[in-house]
Every structure is written in C-alpha cells, then in structure tokens.
Amino acid sequence: MNKQQNILIIGAGLCGSLLALRLGQRGYNVTIMEMRPDLRKVTISAGRSINLALSDRGIKAMKLVGLEEKVKPLCIPMNGRMLHDLEGNTVLAPYSGRTHEFINSVSRGQLNGLLLDEAEKHENVSIHFNKKCKSVDFENTTALFMDCDTNKEFVEDADVIFATDGAGSALRQSYYLEKKFLFSFSQEYLSHGYKELSILPAENGAYKTYKNALHIWGREAFMLIALPNLDGSFTVTLFLSYDEGEYNFNNLTTKERVLEFFGKYFKDALELMPNLVEDFFENPTSPLGTVKCSPWHYKGNTLLMGDAAHAIVPFYGQGMNASFEDVTEFDNILDKGYADWETVFKAYEKSRKKDTDAIADLAIDNFHEMKGHVNHANFREKRTLEMAFEKEFPNDYSSKYSLVTFNEDINYREAMLKGRAQDKAILNMLADGEVSTSLDLKDKEVLKPILEKVKKATEAILEDDRIAGLYS
Amino acid sequence: MNKQQNILIIGAGLCGSLLALRLGQRGYNVTIMEMRPDLRKVTISAGRSINLALSDRGIKAMKLVGLEEKVKPLCIPMNGRMLHDLEGNTVLAPYSGRTHEFINSVSRGQLNGLLLDEAEKHENVSIHFNKKCKSVDFENTTALFMDCDTNKEFVEDADVIFATDGAGSALRQSYYLEKKFLFSFSQEYLSHGYKELSILPAENGAYKTYKNALHIWGREAFMLIALPNLDGSFTVTLFLSYDEGEYNFNNLTTKERVLEFFGKYFKDALELMPNLVEDFFENPTSPLGTVKCSPWHYKGNTLLMGDAAHAIVPFYGQGMNASFEDVTEFDNILDKGYADWETVFKAYEKSRKKDTDAIADLAIDNFHEMKGHVNHANFREKRTLEMAFEKEFPNDYSSKYSLVTFNEDINYREAMLKGRAQDKAILNMLADGEVSTSLDLKDKEVLKPILEKVKKATEAILEDDRIAGLYS
Incomplete structure (x- = not known):
C-alpha cells in the first residue's frame, strides 16, 4: 500500500x-491526536492505574520496535x-515454577513517555495534544475534534483512521449510534469498582514491604492489591462492591x-498507609468494565484497536499486554502484503478477535481467583502441583497462568482452552483423591506419573468438549 | 402496594x-401506550413473524389469566x-417421545388481539394506539411520546413505568445514553438475517404440505423453515448470511x-411457492439479534420486560414463551407482598435474569442445530436414543428440547445446564461406541441400562464442572 497515505491515530x-x-518505522505518514495534555510535561492525575503489569506478550512488542533494552530500567x-x-501472615506464591518467568511492574507514565519520545524521532510522525475527538464520520474517513486550548472544533481528514x-x-460510539451497519457490542460491568491508594516510601526511601511481588489481600467479597514503583512507593488498589456487603463503596463515607x-x-496494610484516609477521599472510585464489539473496522476506512476494541478488567494483568500484542499482530498482517486496507483490517480482526474475547473472559475468571480461590485448599494444592511440574519438567508443563502470561507464541484462546481444561483435570483429580500433594513432589519419579495423568485427563476433557461441539 | 397507583405500560x-x-386483573390502574395502530382494525404488515410457536411456558401464562380455552382454537x-x-425426501422427527408433548403454531395478530380484547374488558385498563415513545425520564418516572396522528409530543406521568x-x-436506550448508572448491555448479531415468505393454500383451501409439523430445510450454511397458519397457508422463513457463501442476501438481487x-x-419448497419472487422482493430482510442487559429496573420507577429486556433469536421458538413467562414470574413476585416496587423489581430481576440469559444462549445453540446438526449421523442417533428414552421411560428422561419446551416448572437455566450435560454425555458415549442405536430400543430391558449409563455420565459431567467452578 502507498506509504504516502495519511494515517490518523486517535x-x-x-x-x-x-x-x-x-x-512510523514502516514509513507511513502518521498524525496522532490526543485529548489529554502531553504526559511528559504535566503530572499524571492521581488515582487511575499508575502502574501496570508488563509481561512476555508486551515485551515481544517492545522487541518488535527495538525498545526492549530501554524498557528494562523502567521495570520492577x-x-x-x-x-x-x-x-x-504472608506467603509468597510464585507465578511459575520456572524462575526466569516473572511479570514486571512498570509506570504507565514512563512507558508511555518513552513510546512518545521514540515515535517523535520519526519525522513522518506528528503528535498533537489537547485535541479531543468528538465523533468520527467513518463513511468519509474524517474525524471531528475539539481543541481543548481554544475550545474550537475542527475536522481532520485522513486516508485511514485508527x-x-x-x-x-x-x-x-459513532459505530453504535449511527446504525449504518449491524454492530455487535457489549459493555459489562462487574458489581465491584476500584480505587487507587498508596503505600509511600519509608523516610530513607526504602520499600515498606517486600518489593518483588504483587501483594494480595484476598477477602472473598473484596480485595486489596499493591504493585511496587521505582521510587520506593507501592500503588495500592482496593476492589470492592459498590453496594453489596457490610462494607462497600457507597457506605464507606466517613x-x-x-x-x-x-x-x-487489612490490618498489616493499614499500618503502612498513614495516608489512607486522604487517598481514599481524594481519589475517584472507578468502574470495572469489559467491552467487546464487532466489526472493529468499517470497510478500509477505520479500525478500532486496543481498549477501544476490547477493554478488559485488570485481573490478569494483561490489559496493556493485549493492546501491545494488537500492534504485533497487526504488524504480522501488514507483512502479508495485502493490496488494500479493507483486506488488512478484515484479516486482522479475523485472526485477533477470538483472542481478545478469550483474554476478556480469562480476566473475569481471575477476579474470582484472586479474591478468593487463592485462599482455598484445593486451589492451593493445584498450584503446588503445577509449580512442581513447571520446576521439575520445565519443558513439559505450563499452568493456565503461564500459558497466558509467559507463552507469547500461544494465542490467548488456545491458552484459555488448554488452561481451563488443565485446571478442571487437576481440581477433579484432587477432589477424587486420584492425586495428592502429600507425596514427595521433588522426586521426579513420583511426579512424572502424576504429570502424565494430568495430561491424559486434560486431553480427554478437550476431546469430550470437541465431540459435544462446544468449540463450534 | 397501593392499587390506586397509575401504571404506564409502553x-x-x-x-x-x-x-x-x-x-388489570390484580386491580391496578393501567394505561398502555402503543406506537402502532390497533392491530385488530388494520392488516398487520407482511414480512415480520406472522406466526409463532406457543408451548408450555406460554400456555402456563395463558392459564394464569384464564385464557387457555380461548387460545386453543388459535393453535395448530x-x-x-x-x-x-x-x-x-422428508422424515418427521418428533419433538418428544411422549405423544402429548407438542408445540403450537399461532398467529401473532390473533393472539395479540385476544389479549387486547381481554385487557380492555377491565375498566381500570386503557389502551392508546399510535403513541410512539421517544424517551423515558426514569428519574422522574415520565415518558415522552409522539402522537403519530397529530405529530404532537406529550409527556405522560406515572407512578411506575413498565x-x-x-x-x-x-x-x-435511555438507560444506555443517560449514563446515570452502570448499565451492562449487549447486542449481538448473527451473520445471518431472515426474510419471511409464504406457501399459499391450495385452490380448495387445503394445506399444500403436511400441516402438523415445523418444516425444516437445513442446509448447513443456511436454512428454510415453514409453520402452518389456520387459513391453509404456511409462513416460510429463509435464514441466510448477509454476505458470506455463494448465495447470500446481498447478492440475491435478481x-x-x-x-x-x-x-x-429447496426444490420441493419452490414447487409450492409460485409466489416466491414477489414475496422475496417485497418483504424486508431483517437482522437476528440477541439483547441482554442489566439492571432492568431503575429504583422502583421503571422496569424493562419481554424483548425490551432480553431479545433472543427465534431458533428455540421461545421468544414469546419467555416474554409470557416474564409475566408469570412477575406475578409470582407480586404474590410475595413486598412493600415497594423497588424490592419487587430487584427480586424479579434476581430470579429471572439467569433464565433469560440461558434461553438466549440456548436459542443460538439451536441455530446451529437446526441448520446442520439435525442432518448429522451422531446427532440423529442421539435423538433416536432420546425419543426411545422418552417413550419407554416417560417419567425418567427429558431431552434438552423437552426440558426447555415442555417442562415449564424447570427454569431455563436448569434446563440448559442439564440438557447440555445430557447431550455431551450421549454424544461422547456414541463416539466411544459405549452405546449404539443398532440395538432393539423398543426392548425396555435393553434400553434401561443405557438410560442408567446416560444418567450417570450426565451427573459426572455436572459434578466435574461444579468442582472446576464452572457455574460460579
């Protein structure tokens, strides 16, 4: 396709x-319009996902654009x-039995700033801030913006709009409201919202609790988590129902x-948070929503990507990774050399949507897992077994979490189907007493037949579902 | 609650x-506003679901309002x-092994007319036609209407709005657009649309094909169905992709x-349809959408019911039955004597939504079943076995279809979970050669152990899913 085309990114x-x-690296003329001020020049507003989990799918995208080494210093x-x-009391439950597999806490602002810096280095890329998109005319490939400095509206014309x-x-929203084609769309809210809080650094700048973990206070009906920041602080997030239970966002008013x-x-957390009350009443309470839709594109004119196409809840730490993987996958499709944007968009959605649907569902699974299941005996036994498999037979087994998080070459849908089947196999074998964690799981001779049993049961589950037509 | 309250039904x-x-029967003051003209006085527009399937859940609602005997003459x-x-070639595949279990083809217009006649008999019920609702102010419990005769707008105030x-x-739409609360909402379209056609009566008024069946021409990628009308005609519906395959709605232009x-x-159908081409180009092509949302109510002010709350695709013949069952269920909740509408609405949604979600998903399952599976060997073998179970052990077995259609005291969600587990059990037993339809299925001694095996396998499937947390 002609690289002289003007691409507008909203x-x-x-x-x-x-x-x-x-x-920009591929040589297109790119204009970006952003509604907020340049985050490299102003302080990002408190209270909305200050840090995020970066894992292998996201890192693969960083490699694609040559930024792996520049991103590393931003990561914890x-x-x-x-x-x-x-x-x-605390216990560290590793994410994987393979010690080289971990996730990273990264500052949204710093990572976004780096990407903007690198994009701006290309003279064919220009970035404009304080330009808020009001609507898109997808038939004519134009977008209506308001300049937030002057309050004046203007129309931007492009050959293609992302x-x-x-x-x-x-x-x-324009796709939905215009009703010019059949637009499947869903927005689903959890009963819970979230609020960001913080654990500030100690006076000497040190971390007040263990740095290299994602802290979880899972309390079944609600939970608190904390992720470390480079400055010694932790960003803490409370997930709580709006209106159910004895304590909820609607009645925590004093x-x-x-x-x-x-x-x-959260007694031990409270001790680290003398600033709790200020944070609580200053920071907003925000909803937890999942958005799915289809089609993402209108002809060869416009395409939704990232959260605009598939917003997910944060519980798998995959929101940013999925959006970055969108770009990796889109780049793969561009490599195929299709003649026009419509073919590119269609091929991209066909290949990608099943996976973003899957990670959306997995993220909701993990909400329940993090709140409560992590505390249940059968869940912990499952994890013990899986850690042993991953440690002793690193090339033979990956848990659902590992498939999703550390196996960037397995797509989300495949990871979901296999991961769920494995979970079902192990939980049932534990319930039926067919396996036990009271054995010596460090003994490979003991562990090997258990792994074989799990694999066989997993295959049987997948096969039964296939025969019943459950994946059609 | 005070029966002198004014209830507005849109x-x-x-x-x-x-x-x-x-x-009205319960004594409330009821006003209905309907956007269309009175269907008892004008001819209903052709091309949009002229007849419908009425089955046990719908009949239960007719019994509730004392109309069972008046509805019967409208039924085929x-x-x-x-x-x-x-x-x-044709083969009749019964809906159940129990001969007293069947569904009914009924005219939408006649049934709706009967309900209006009966409602109007109550002096506390008034019905107004040609009044189109434009929006609802759910904070203030008022609705904005346009009078389609005068083109004038007016506001209707009420104590509660359905x-x-x-x-x-x-x-x-007001719930969605106003963004005054977190409104979960989805609209999902199938790739297929539908168009209504007809088989007219023979010159002597007789039915041109077998009267007492739902005719299906399933062709995997698309299908045609026909339901009988009292006047000797059949209403025929073509379900076809908008844009995929060799023949689709977009390219059937001549x-x-x-x-x-x-x-x-559809050679044999074509022979019965000399009027095909006229019908095809006169009648609209309409989309097949599923709508789910939550919450249905806003405080004690407003409530969505029927298709407004849960539109489903027509493939289980349950759209009208589900809407009628809404009224039965709402009536049950009213019987509990709660003190205010908000409590009533909350209790109603809590009890009802899981079931309307289930029938929505079942209806999509059945789209695939009707198009193609009915022709597949393993599906037919499953049905053969199930018919034998239902015939020989009528109190011991109900297929998924029977659970949904003929067991009005089992809710849709329970019917879905049990029905799907049974299907999975039987399909896998057939695939593994554990059961066979080559046996003498009329011999109870042969059939009994097969039924026991199916029941055991079904229970095991449900139990495995429960342990894996799949119903949480």
Whole structure:
C-alpha cells in the first residue's frame, strides 16, 4: 500500500503511541491526536492505574520496535503473589515454577513517555495534544475534534483512521449510534469498582514491604492489591462492591468507617498507609468494565484497536499486554502484503478477535481467583502441583497462568482452552483423591506419573468438549 | 402496594398486553401506550413473524389469566420437525417421545388481539394506539411520546413505568445514553438475517404440505423453515448470511438468481411457492439479534420486560414463551407482598435474569442445530436414543428440547445446564461406541441400562464442572 497515505491515530495512550511508532518505522505518514495534555510535561492525575503489569506478550512488542533494552530500567520484576492473610501472615506464591518467568511492574507514565519520545524521532510522525475527538464520520474517513486550548472544533481528514482512544472510544460510539451497519457490542460491568491508594516510601526511601511481588489481600467479597514503583512507593488498589456487603463503596463515607474497614480486614496494610484516609477521599472510585464489539473496522476506512476494541478488567494483568500484542499482530498482517486496507483490517480482526474475547473472559475468571480461590485448599494444592511440574519438567508443563502470561507464541484462546481444561483435570483429580500433594513432589519419579495423568485427563476433557461441539 | 397507583405500560405487543391484562386483573390502574395502530382494525404488515410457536411456558401464562380455552382454537399443533433433504425426501422427527408433548403454531395478530380484547374488558385498563415513545425520564418516572396522528409530543406521568416496547426499547436506550448508572448491555448479531415468505393454500383451501409439523430445510450454511397458519397457508422463513457463501442476501438481487438458489437447495419448497419472487422482493430482510442487559429496573420507577429486556433469536421458538413467562414470574413476585416496587423489581430481576440469559444462549445453540446438526449421523442417533428414552421411560428422561419446551416448572437455566450435560454425555458415549442405536430400543430391558449409563455420565459431567467452578 502507498506509504504516502495519511494515517490518523486517535489517542496517544500506550496502544496509540506504540502503533504510531511502528507505522512510523514502516514509513507511513502518521498524525496522532490526543485529548489529554502531553504526559511528559504535566503530572499524571492521581488515582487511575499508575502502574501496570508488563509481561512476555508486551515485551515481544517492545522487541518488535527495538525498545526492549530501554524498557528494562523502567521495570520492577514481581516473581509471585505475596498473599496476606487476616492476621498479617504472608506467603509468597510464585507465578511459575520456572524462575526466569516473572511479570514486571512498570509506570504507565514512563512507558508511555518513552513510546512518545521514540515515535517523535520519526519525522513522518506528528503528535498533537489537547485535541479531543468528538465523533468520527467513518463513511468519509474524517474525524471531528475539539481543541481543548481554544475550545474550537475542527475536522481532520485522513486516508485511514485508527482509533486507539480507549474504553470510551469516540469511533466505537459513532459505530453504535449511527446504525449504518449491524454492530455487535457489549459493555459489562462487574458489581465491584476500584480505587487507587498508596503505600509511600519509608523516610530513607526504602520499600515498606517486600518489593518483588504483587501483594494480595484476598477477602472473598473484596480485595486489596499493591504493585511496587521505582521510587520506593507501592500503588495500592482496593476492589470492592459498590453496594453489596457490610462494607462497600457507597457506605464507606466517613474517615472512621474507612479506618474500621481497613483495621478489620487489612490490618498489616493499614499500618503502612498513614495516608489512607486522604487517598481514599481524594481519589475517584472507578468502574470495572469489559467491552467487546464487532466489526472493529468499517470497510478500509477505520479500525478500532486496543481498549477501544476490547477493554478488559485488570485481573490478569494483561490489559496493556493485549493492546501491545494488537500492534504485533497487526504488524504480522501488514507483512502479508495485502493490496488494500479493507483486506488488512478484515484479516486482522479475523485472526485477533477470538483472542481478545478469550483474554476478556480469562480476566473475569481471575477476579474470582484472586479474591478468593487463592485462599482455598484445593486451589492451593493445584498450584503446588503445577509449580512442581513447571520446576521439575520445565519443558513439559505450563499452568493456565503461564500459558497466558509467559507463552507469547500461544494465542490467548488456545491458552484459555488448554488452561481451563488443565485446571478442571487437576481440581477433579484432587477432589477424587486420584492425586495428592502429600507425596514427595521433588522426586521426579513420583511426579512424572502424576504429570502424565494430568495430561491424559486434560486431553480427554478437550476431546469430550470437541465431540459435544462446544468449540463450534 | 397501593392499587390506586397509575401504571404506564409502553408497548401493547404480546408481553405488554398480557402484563396489562394481569395487572388489570390484580386491580391496578393501567394505561398502555402503543406506537402502532390497533392491530385488530388494520392488516398487520407482511414480512415480520406472522406466526409463532406457543408451548408450555406460554400456555402456563395463558392459564394464569384464564385464557387457555380461548387460545386453543388459535393453535395448530406441530408434533415434530419435518426434515426436507436436497432431493425432497422428508422424515418427521418428533419433538418428544411422549405423544402429548407438542408445540403450537399461532398467529401473532390473533393472539395479540385476544389479549387486547381481554385487557380492555377491565375498566381500570386503557389502551392508546399510535403513541410512539421517544424517551423515558426514569428519574422522574415520565415518558415522552409522539402522537403519530397529530405529530404532537406529550409527556405522560406515572407512578411506575413498565417498558414492554420490544428489542428497540426506548427505555433501554435511555438507560444506555443517560449514563446515570452502570448499565451492562449487549447486542449481538448473527451473520445471518431472515426474510419471511409464504406457501399459499391450495385452490380448495387445503394445506399444500403436511400441516402438523415445523418444516425444516437445513442446509448447513443456511436454512428454510415453514409453520402452518389456520387459513391453509404456511409462513416460510429463509435464514441466510448477509454476505458470506455463494448465495447470500446481498447478492440475491435478481429474480433469476433467487429462482436458481431455491431450485438448487429447496426444490420441493419452490414447487409450492409460485409466489416466491414477489414475496422475496417485497418483504424486508431483517437482522437476528440477541439483547441482554442489566439492571432492568431503575429504583422502583421503571422496569424493562419481554424483548425490551432480553431479545433472543427465534431458533428455540421461545421468544414469546419467555416474554409470557416474564409475566408469570412477575406475578409470582407480586404474590410475595413486598412493600415497594423497588424490592419487587430487584427480586424479579434476581430470579429471572439467569433464565433469560440461558434461553438466549440456548436459542443460538439451536441455530446451529437446526441448520446442520439435525442432518448429522451422531446427532440423529442421539435423538433416536432420546425419543426411545422418552417413550419407554416417560417419567425418567427429558431431552434438552423437552426440558426447555415442555417442562415449564424447570427454569431455563436448569434446563440448559442439564440438557447440555445430557447431550455431551450421549454424544461422547456414541463416539466411544459405549452405546449404539443398532440395538432393539423398543426392548425396555435393553434400553434401561443405557438410560442408567446416560444418567450417570450426565451427573459426572455436572459434578466435574461444579468442582472446576464452572457455574460460579
């Protein structure tokens, strides 16, 4: 396709800036319009996902654009989940039995800034801030913007428009409201919302709790998590129902009640958070939504990517990774050399949508897993067994978590189907007493036949489902 | 609750008129506003679901309002599916092994007319036609209407508003657009659309093909069905992709191509349809969409019911039955004597939504079953076995179809879970050669152990899923 074409990207967030960089590297003329100010010049507003988990799928995209080495210094490895019980006891549950497999806590602002810096190095890429998209005329491939400095509206014409404008995408709203084609669309909210809080660094700048883990206080009906930042602080997130249960966002309205709630359920965290009350009442409570839709593209004119196409809840730590993988996958499709954008968009959606649907569903699974299952005996036994498999037979087994997080060459849908079947196999074998973690799991001779049994049961589950037509 | 309250119902379709009748019987002051003219006085427009399947859940609602005997004369029993192959050979596949279990073809217009007649007999019920709802102010419990005769807008105030205004509900759209609360919403379109056609009566008024069946010409990628009408005609529906395959709605643009398509795939039907081409080009092509949403109610002010809350595709013949069952279920909740509408609405949604979600998913399952599976050897063997179970052990077995259609006291979700598990059990036992239809299935001694095996396998499947947490 003609590289002299003008490509308009709406939104310079993580996905938009990576896409701009990659299309810039490929030689296209790229203009990005971003509604917010340049995050490299102003302080990012507190309270909305300050840090994120970067894992292998995201890192693969960083490699694609040659940024792996520049991203590393921004990362804090997290080797596992640090589980905090009601009494403040902790246990580290590793993410994988293979020690080289871990996830990373990374600052959204720093990573986004790096991508913008790199994109701007290309003279065929230009970035404009404070330009808010109001709607997209997808028939005529133009977009209506408001300049937030002057409050004046203007229309931007392009040969092709990519909307990477997040969960509240203006292009997606135009698809829905215009009713010019059959647009399948869903937005699903969890009963829970979230609020960001913080554990500040100690006076000497040190981390107040263990640095290299994702901390979880899972309390069945709600949970608290914490991810480390480079400055010694942790960003803490409370996930809580809006209106159910004794304590919920709607009834935590006084300082006393907030302190009572944290004192009762997150005592050890509260001790690290003298700033809790200020954070709690200053920071917004935000909803947890999943967005799916189809088609993503209108002819060869417009395409939704990233959260605009598939917003997911944060519980698998895959939101950013999935959006980055969108760019990797789109780049693969471009490599096929199709003659026109419509063919490219169609091929991209066909290959990609099944996977973003899968990670959306997996993320909701993990909400329940993190809140409660991590504390259940059968779940912990399953993890013990899986850690042993991964440690002793590193080339023969990957848990669902590992398939999703550390196996960037297996797509999300395949990871979901295989991972769920494995979970079902192991949980049932444990329930039926067919396997036990009381054996010596460090003895390969003991472990090997158990692994073989799990693999066989997993295959049988997948085969039974296939025969029943469950994957049609 | 105070019966002097003014209840406004938006939409006098099947659900709205039944709801009005029932609330009228209970003594409420009810006003219905309907956007269309009175269907008892004008001819219903051709081409949009002229007849429908009425089965046990719908009949239960008719019993509730005392109309069972008045509905019967409007019904044509359909005992099974008449399957037509490419050569025009037919085989009748019964819906159940119990001969008293059948579904009914009923005219939408006649049934709706009866419900309106009965509702109007109550002096506390008033019905107004040609009043189109534009939006609902759910905070203030008022609705904006346009009088289609005068083109004037007016606002209707009420104590409580029920929206039974179908898949394109104005209240649901107000919930979505106003963003005053977190509204989970999905609209999903199949790749296929539908078009209504007809087989007219013979010159002597007789039915041109077998009367007491639902005729199916399943062709994998598309299908044709026909349901009988009281006047000797059949309403025929073509389900076909908009844009995929050699023949699709987008490319069937000439008389010649339509005749070629029908001649090739529906030869025996074509012979009964000299009027095909006129019908084809006069009647609209309509989309097949599923709508789910939540919450259905806003406080105690407004409630979505029927298609407005849960539009489903027509492949289980349960659309009308589900909407009627909404009224039965709502009536049950009213019997509990809660003190306010908000509690009633909350209890109703909590009890009902899981079931309307289930029938929505079942209806999509059946799309694939009707198009293709009915022709597959393993599917037919499964049905053969199930018919034998139902015939020889009528109190011991019900197929998924029977659970959904003839067991009005089992809710849709339970029917789905059990029905799917049974299907999976039987299909796998057939695939593994554990059961066979070559045995003498009329011999109870032969059949009994097979049934026991199926039941055991079904229980094991449900138990395995429970352990894996799949129903959480």
